[in-house]
Amino acid sequence: MTTELQPQTGPTWDRSAEEKQALRRAGDWARRAPLLPALIFLIIVTQVPFVITLVISFMNWNAYYPDERGFAGVDNFRRVLTDVNTRDSIITTIQLTVSVVLVSVVLGLLIALLLDRAFRGRGVVRTMMITPFLIVPVAAALVWKHALYNPEYGLLNGVLTWIFGANAPQPDWISMMPLTAIVVSLVWQWTPFMMLIILAGLQSKPLDVIEAARIDGASTWQIFRFMTLPHLRQYLELGALLGSIYIVQNFDAVFTITSGGLGTANLPYTIYQTFYNAQDYGRASAAGVVVVIGTIVIATFALRTVSSLFREEGSR
């Protein structure tokens, strides 16, 4: 629809070629003008810091030893990639991201299917489902840590006491399964996000085709497996990829629930530590570059998915 507004520079125009070109260039700049402030602002604030990060990652720079600042070559990268802590935190990041995204996508799909039918109180259930996503992440992490996981008077162990009486097991959830504790709290926050995206997908499925299939005698399972699921694929992908981008960067839950202890330090937390406590700027930057490279891999897929949805919308 937008292409209709492109300037008409056909041969019918009664002007010299030079004049035409000048006019077109002026028109181009008039079109670009409203875009430039946003573009320039974003380039300065987001791209320049990354260039600086890249430069510092090749430098020997610790704020505690300001005199030893200098060029370090690939030393920082060698240290980052051979250091046990960093390697552990890379593994933790992958474990955390994969488990949160997988579980919340599967739960989100099941709940979206439940909500994609008319029933009494559907609006209320939908609102209840969205609420966890609207709790400030730090506040949610605090509530999970203190009000739910606490071994003495958290709700989880309280429920165990209700069910099994005075001799109920009272596990210390966070020290027993630190990473799982973080995963559960994040799944609780992110399932609503996945549910919303998948529900939007379910509600855009072609009803007439499904109707026709049903009349032709297709079973509910067949319709789900061969029609609904393929239609949902790009929505599932989009949810998973956007979720991954946010969860790879998660800092709030790790920082609040375990303070990165008990083997739960992920890359963002480790970088924060290296920079904030150890003041090792060179190494923090090298780790940052490693995260960027990892994210670019996910982001390439994410951008491809978004652009396929985008083209579909454009062709509609």
Add this chain to the structure above:
Amino acid sequence: MTTTVEAPRVAPPSAPPARRNRTGTLLTVVAWLVGILFIIPVLWMVLTSFHSETDAATNPPSLFAPLTLDGYANFFGAQTGASPWPSLLNSLTASVLSTALVLLLAIPAAYALSIRPVRKWTDVLFFFLSTKMLPVVAGLLPVYLIAQRIGMLDNIWLLIILYTSMNLPIAVWMMRSFLAEVPVEVLEAAAIDGAGLMRTLRTVVAPMVLPGIAATSLICFIFSWNELLFARVLTATVAQTAPVYLTGFVTSQGLFLATVCAAAVVVSLPVLIAGFAAQDKLVQGLSMGAIK
């Protein structure tokens, strides 16, 4: 244009009525149970926030203990005198001003990407999106060093600028998808009737995209209000925001369950209000406008 979630859709008959009814009832019950399971932590947080500290720390939990506002009084500094108001005001300033700045930059940009598009407008659009995918933590150190050099550490304007850049791609994508819905015919009709550009924007385009602008602002507000990492590293006592106050609040005061829950409720309240106000457009915003 929006996801019409509330529209009921009755499945055409495929199984005998009696069995269908029983399955239907079962699915409804399951849906309700899942909803309740997800809301329980929130309900528990709210309930605990209205209990006294002794009632909050019992095992088994005391559901029907008398309600009190002590938790809220403590959060607002009844005992220690430490007030959360400066940090709440900082959060409000950072969120509102960065959202205003985002709109100021995003609306003209979205116009240049939809109604009168520049050449290669899809490339520009995807450049905006790609900046959103770069991890925040990798840019943290240079931002810190630059801020240190120009004396902007612990200054709320630094956060305002960073939150603007954080939300700008989302806002450009959302606003573009709203502006693209304005039919070309309407704009052409306005032009034929002799309306100038500003007049067309004000009287024709603005009323059509106003709900979109509102939803975009609410979503930007939520993301700014929630942000912790930048605020934690770049601010100290003066420009501290509410999430940072929350992290420091627990370690310095030991464990007060009712107070912690009251704090979580107070800090989450603006997000809950904004989120429910934007409910219809939440998906569109969270998926950067890729889903309508």
